[in-house]
Amino acid sequence: MSSELRKDPFSDGWIIVSPERSKKPTDFIQKTQELQNSGKKCPFCPGNEDETSVEIRSVGRPQNGSKSEWDLRVVANRFPALKIENSLVLKNLNRVHNQIGGVGAHEVIIESTKHDGELWSFSDEERYKILEVYRERVEDLYRDKRFVYVQIFRNFGEIAGASLVHPHSQLIAVPTIPKRAMEEIKASKHFWETYNNCLFCEKIYENKKINERIICETKNFIALEPFASRFPFETWVLPKNHSSNFSEIKSKDLAELSKILGETLTMLKNALNNPPYNLVIHTSPNSLHTKYENIENFFHWHIEIIPRLSSIAGFEWGTGFYINPVSPEEAAKFLLNSLVRN
Ligand SMILES: [Zn+2]
Numbered sequence: 236m237s238s239e240l241r242k243d244p245f246s247d248g249w250i251i252v253s254p255e256r257s258k259k260p261t262d263f264i265q266k267t268q269e270l271q272n273s274g275k276k277c278p279f280c281p282g283n284e285d286e287t288s289v290e291i292r293s294v295g296r297p298q299n300g301s302k303s304e305w306d307l308r309v310v311a312n313r314f315p316a317l318k319i320e321n322s323l324v325l326k327n328l329n330r331v332h333n334q335i336g337g338v339g340a341h342e343v344i345i346e347s348t349k350h351d352g353e354l355w356s357f358s359d360e361e362r363y364k365i366l367e368v369y370r371e372r373v374e375d376l377y378r379d380k381r382f383v384y385v386q387i388f389r390n391f392g393e394i395a396g397a398s399l400v401h402p403h404s405q406l407i408a409v410p411t412i413p414k415r416a417m418e419e420i421k422a423s424k425h426f427w428e429t430y431n432n433c434l435f436c437e438k439i440y441e442n443k444k445i446n447e448r449i450i451c452e453t454k455n456f457i458a459l460e461p462f463a464s465r466f467p468f469e470t471w472v473l474p475k476n477h478s479s480n481f482s483e484i485k486s487k488d489l490a491e492l493s494k495i496l497g498e499t500l501t502m503l504k505n506a507l508n509n510p511p512y513n514l515v516i517h518t519s520p521n522s523l524h525t526k527y528e529n530i531e532n533f534f535h536w537h538i539e540i541i542p543r544l545s546s547i548a549g550f551e552w553g554t555g556f557y558i559n560p561v562s563p564e565e566a567a568k569f570l571l572n573s574l575v576r577n
């Protein structure tokens with residue numbers, strides 16, 4: 236195909252899909268990485284609990300069990316970007332410079348006792364427990380109305396920002412809605428007001444009609460390469476039934492999500508040789524903030540997985556346009572073929 240501009244319906248941005256820039260999907264297959272931190276004492280391994288900050292939650296510790304008995308732990312980040320104790324005061328320093336105290340929560344979810352485990356390699360049951368803790372932490376933090384938004388994220392690989400190999404994810408609760416979430420909220424609100432339908436539900440419907448970008452599907456979930464993918468092999472996982480708040484997911488759906496997430500990550504791992512990636516969950520903001528009426532009707536929670544295969548350069552910074560050298564249709568085909576190859 237020749238290159239084309241595609242409108243990102245979730246922001247006001249444009250994506251340049253430019254497969255002519257000499258890149259083939261196979262150009263993105265990663266070289267096998269050496270394990271980082273091997274040999275060093277890992278603060279997330281069982282027995283090293285004193286190396287981590289305050290424990291917020293543990294799963295699987297028997298009553299009267301020792302502190303090194305657990306399946307999963309949530310701890311405060313040792314170098315938090317934001318702190319729960321700080322105060323929430325908006326200061327207008329002058330007309331152009333505003334600031335809020337660094338109030339928030341920064342937590343680390345140590346997903347497993349297995350130092351070399353990976354999210355794709357865990358059993359559905361193990362992954363379920365991780366997702367269950369995500370749900371619980373969002374629910375818990377949203378009881379505090381200072382926290383307007385909880386961003387769950389997972390960095391895998393050094394390039395994606397992971398400083399430790401031991402499987403973990405993080406969350407940051409912030410006193411304001413982050414830019415990307417805000418763009419999605421505004422775009423889906425506008426779509427709902429215009430067409431009286433959820434933008435995400437309609438996206439799923441259109442993708443199912445064409446079936447060129449879907450990589451995996453279960454009864455209640457779908458994994459696809461978005462039409463206006465900003466990055467090569469950008470992959471989203473969405474519930475098919477409309478739902479705005481991730482923390483309201485039912486346990487049986489969580490089990491199904493664990494399965495499709497495992498399959499999706501396995502496809503990316505097989506096709507691209509375990510690429511570094513960032514995974515984020517976009518959910519609705521704290522409902523104690525009622526600024527967005529009807530948000531339960533127009534926003535739709537989802538997971539975005541961004542393999543870190545290309546870097547952002549001056550053109551992207553300058554314009555807010557993204558150049559994606561692999562069309563999402565080609566990426567989907569390549570991922571589906573990897574099932575045959577492996
Ligand atoms: Zn470890």
Ligand SMILES: [Zn+2]
Nearest residue numbers: 433436477535
């Ligand atoms: Zn929807």
Ligand SMILES: [Zn+2]
Nearest residue numbers: 419517537539
């Ligand atoms: Zn999103």
